[in-house]
Amino acid sequence: MKKLVLGAALVSMFGFAGVAFAAYSFFGDASVVAGGNPGNAAEIVSDATGAAFGGVLIPLAAPVAWADFDTLSLDYNITDDNCGGGSPRAQVRIDTTGDGVSDGSVRIALGPSPNFTGCAAGWQSTGNLIGNEDAGRYDYSVFGGSPFTTYSNAPAVVTAGQVVGVTVLVDGSWSAAATGGDSEQTTLVDNINVNGEIETFDPPPGPETKDDCKDGGWEGFGFENQGQCVASVVSQSENH
Ligand SMILES: [Ca+2]
Ligand SMILES: [Ca+2]
Numbered sequence: 405m406k407k408l409v410l411g412a413a414l415v416s417m418f419g420f421a422g423v424a425f426a427a428y429s430f431f432g433d434a435s436v437v438a439g440g441n442p443g444n445a446a447e448i449v450s451d452a453t454g455a456a457f458g459g460v461l462i463p464l465a466a467p468v469a470w471a472d473f474d475t476l477s478l479d480y481n482i483t484d485d486n487c488g489g490g491s492p493r494a495q496v497r498i499d500t501t502g503d504g505v506s507d508g509s510v511r512i513a514l515g516p517s518p519n520f521t522g523c524a525a526g527w528q529s530t531g532n533l534i535g536n537e538d539a540g541r542y543d544y545s546v547f548g549g550s551p552f553t554t555y556s557n558a559p560a561v562v563t564a565g566q567v568v569g570v571t572v573l574v575d576g577s578w579s580a581a582a583t584g585g586d587s588e589q590t591t592l593v594d595n596i597n598v599n600g601e602i603e604t605f606d607p608p609p610g611p612e613t614k615d616d617c618k619d620g621g622w623e624g625f626g627f628e629n630q631g632q633c634v635a636s637v638v639s640q641s642e643n644h
């Protein structure tokens with residue numbers, strides 16, 4: 405809830421025109437951790453002894469036509485143990501009925517095509533997944549399309565649809581290739597770019613001057629009041 409308020413304040417402060425998304429939320433086994441690329445990351449876990457899945461959901465503030473949804477990229481670091489079993493992956497939530505509510509997701513595999521196993525260690529960048537023509541990276545089976553195809557083979561129901569959100573998730577606990585045989589797969593994700601708006605999981609930069617705190621500016625930095633904001637500027641300058 406706090407993050408929602410903060411997002412709204414940042415929008416009004418910097419005037420992002422047509423801001424693309426609201427705050428993210430987690431589902432299953434997911435949390436913000438240090439060790440991002442840089443700063444914080446989201447750690448998403450698939451463990452057979454827990455929820456068996458974990459992910460982050462980034463809703464769009466307003467639906468975007470499939471043809472206008474031109475950027476989706478992220479950084480990922482599979483810390484335990486590997487990609488496999490279709491996990492980790494990104495999913496693009498599509499509204500096909502015009503009510504703003506998702507009717508299913510296009511699935512996009514991460515890692516090396518066409519097997520999506522044997523991922524490299526450490527931080528990897530997907531590049532822009534929209535328009536990606538790697539064999540088998542796209543799965544349109546939820547909408548009656550191919551489960552193993554390319555971006556451009558989207559069925560008509562998808563190309564006529566609206567994007568309402570994106571998820572990045574793991575659910576590979578059943579796959580020995582993904583878990584190393586211990587029924588647990590863990591991945592860090594960072595810098596999720598959803599149509600130009602980037603989720604870094606990092607706190608916003610703090611105020612630099614006392615003036616930044618005035619006229620309600622304190623609210624955008626997450627302070628309780630202007631005095632607390634000014635105090636943080638004073639203590640910053642004393643520490644430098
Ligand atoms: Ca719908
Ligand atoms: Ca494991």
Ligand SMILES: [Ca+2]
Nearest residue numbers: 440442444604
């Ligand atoms: Ca980060």
